[in-house]
Amino acid sequence: MADRILFRFWTIMDYEEEEQFLREQHQNGWRFKRYLLPGFYFFDRCTPEDVVYRLDFDQAGTGEKPGYLQLYRDYGWEYLFDVNSFSYFRKPADIIEDDLEIFSDNESRLEMIGRIYRRRMIPLMIIFLCCVVPQLIIQSNNWLDRGDVGARAFTLIFLVFFMLYVWLFVHCGRKIRRLRQKYERDV
Amino acid sequence: MQDRIKRIYVPMTETGFYILFCLQNEMHGYNIGQRVKQMTGGAVTISPGTMYGTLAKMEKDGLIRFVREEEKRKLYVMTELGREVLEIELHRIERLYKNSKGEYADGR
Numbered sequence: 001m002a003d004r005i006l007f008r009f010w011t012i013m014d015y016e017e018e019e020q021f022l023r024e025q026h027q028n029g030w031r032f033k034r035y036l037l038p039g040f041y042f043f044d045r046c047t048p049e050d051v052v053y054r055l056d057f058d059q060a061g062t063g064e065k066p067g068y069l070q071l072y073r074d075y076g077w078e079y080l081f082d083v084n085s086f087s088y089f090r091k092p093a094d095i096i097e098d099d100l101e102i103f104s105d106n107e108s109r110l111e112m113i114g115r116i117y118r119r120r121m122i123p124l125m126i127i128f129l130c131c132v133v134p135q136l137i138i139q140s141n142n143w144l145d146r147g148d149v150g151a152r153a154f155t156l157i158f159l160v161f162f163m164l165y166v167w168l169f170v171h172c173g174r175k176i177r178r179l180r181q182k183y184e185r186d187v
Numbered sequence: 188m189q190d191r192i193k194r195i196y197v198p199m200t201e202t203g204f205y206i207l208f209c210l211q212n213e214m215h216g217y218n219i220g221q222r223v224k225q226m227t228g229g230a231v232t233i234s235p236g237t238m239y240g241t242l243a244k245m246e247k248d249g250l251i252r253f254v255r256e257e258e259k260r261k262l263y264v265m266t267e268l269g270r271e272v273l274e275i276e277l278h279r280i281e282r283l284y285k286n287s288k289g290e291y292a293d294g295r
Contacts, residue, residue, distance in 0.1 A: 056236050059243075068239055070259040074217035075235040102236035105202055111240060 002033050002042035009039055011168060012120050013175035015055045015086065022053040022090075032090075035083050050093040054102045057112050058085040058119060075099065085119070106183040113179055121172060128165045136162050189268055192248050196272045198279060202233050206241055207265060207273050210251050215260040216242060245269070 006025075010018050022032050027050055030043035054077070060068035069079050072089055080088035093100055103109045136158040142151035196203065205223045214222070216238045223231050233241075242263060245251045250269035254262045265273070285291075 054236075059236065059239055064243075066259045067256070067261045071216045071239055072235045074260070075220070077235065099232050099234055101234050104232050104234040104237045105200065107200065107202075108237040108240050112236075 003045045004030060004043040005036070006041045006043065007039055008041065011172055011175075012084070012116055013172045013179070015057070016179075019053045019055055023051065023093075026051040026053070026090075032080070032088075034081065038084055051090050052093045052100045053088065053090045055086045055088060056102055057087075057116050059087070059112075059115075072102075077102070109183045110180065113176060113183075117176065121169075121176075124165070124168070128169075132158060132161050132165055189271075192250070192268065193272055193275060196248075196250070197275050199272075199276050201231055202237055202241055203245070204276060205231060205233065206238070206245065207250060207269055207276075210263055210265040210269065211273075213254050213262050213264045215257065215262045217260070 008021065025032060025041075025043060026046070027048055029046055029048040031046040031051075032053070033042040033044045036042060072079060076095070077089040077091050080090065082088070089102065091100065103112070136155070139151055139154040139158055142148075143155045145151075199207070205226070206219055209219045209222050216235070220233050220235075220238055223233055242251070242261075246253060246263065249266055250272055251263045252266050254264050256262070282292075
């Protein structure tokens with residue numbers, strides 16, 4: 001078990017907030033141990049310390065992982081684990097003149113946004129368009145035609161899914177735009 | 188195909204240039220990072236995420252090739268195509284430098 005369990009909701013485009021959150025926890029004496037589930041954090045008590053956390057998204061293909069992690073280790077990063085295709089790294093911030101970034105140019109930051117978009121957002125859009133939307137239409141038609149409990153329940157379930165997806169697309173779309181603007185400014 | 192690669196890569200990014208320049212000799216990612224830091228007096232740093240991504244892309248595009256593995260570290264070296272790209276880029280930089288010093292091709 002852990003000394004503290006926290007819940008915090010974040011989407012795939014909020015990785016910078018996630019880095020900042022974990023850093024602040026560590027500064028307050030809570031070292032990130034692991035996730036129970038994505039969003040449920042396990043923390044251990046530790047001496048307050050400024051430790052930088054960084055997330056990389058799905059860079060190394062299968063079989064490439066050992067070399068990828070070795071490279072990060074050579075640069076002084078401690079590898080924690082992979083969650084949701086994000087690789088978690090951390091490094092004490094007090095090492096003088098050491099590099100605390102995992103990307104040294106905006107091009108590679110934009111590429112990471114592109115990877116998240118291709119491998120997460122597009123599949124989600126396909127599920128939305130090919131499953132959630134048709135199901136919502138079918139079930140609501142059933143409700144209108146027959147009006148039975150099953151059709152009502154399914155209509156409501158898919159309506160909730162529909163709204164969740166729409167919210168997610170709006171949120172992530174805004175986030176992607178903001179991040180792109182931030183990093184495209186001085187490419 | 189090769190012409191397309193040359194067009195994409197020239198002019199090069201600083202990261203791309205220094206990685207390719209270093210890979211005239213066999214090296215692994217962290218080595219390159221350290222070497223670039225020394226060469227530029229710390230003005231250019233290449234972080235691991237950027238290093239990994241650039242090496243992977245250059246390997247895919249055929250500018251560099253994987254040589255062997257040494258304790259999980261992958262060593263790369265420049266290919267013939269990589270050498271051509273580097274030469275084109277070096278000529279470009281030379282021209283920029285000469286022009287900036289007031290040396291022009293038409294001699295005026």
